[in-house]
Amino acid sequence: WKLLEDVEFNGYTFWAEPTEYLKFGESYVSGNAMRQRAKEFNLNLGQRHAEYLLNHQEGIVLTKIQERQQDLTLVFPGTVWQDRYGDRYVPVLYLDRGRWNLAWFWLDGSWGSNDYLIRSYT
Numbered sequence: 001w002k003l004l005e006d007v008e009f010n011g012y013t014f015w016a017e018p019t020e021y022l023k024f025g026e027s028y029v030s031g032n033a034m035r036q037r038a039k040e041f042n043l044n045l046g047q048r049h050a051e052y053l054l055n056h057q058e059g060i061v062l063t064k065i066q067e068r069q070q071d072l073t074l075v076f077p078g079t080v081w082q083d084r085y086g087d088r089y090v091p092v093l094y095l096d097r098g099r100w101n102l103a104w105f106w107l108d109g110s111w112g113s114n115d116y117l118i119r120s121y122t
Contacts, residue, residue, distance in 0.1 A: 007078030046078030
């Protein structure tokens, strides 16, 4: 895989809050629209942010997010990978049996109401 884009990770401990990016009346948007909104609203975290949260999932941050909704996916569109076929992917965290897991979702698919961007606070 080839790294196309990435954002800086400053290493600070941060509070993460899931944030909706869909506009009124939308049930989904394209991956490009989701990434554009992430940049516009300063919600453009990347893979290293996801890995940090994954490594600290026993803490209050992911526990509080998990309590809000069981079927959400946390999207980190600041990092974009491309496979050998030219398909682009972004890292996500998703819940499986009460534990958060890291995966890469196809960017060119539809992104909807269960997919949340992350607002961070240092």
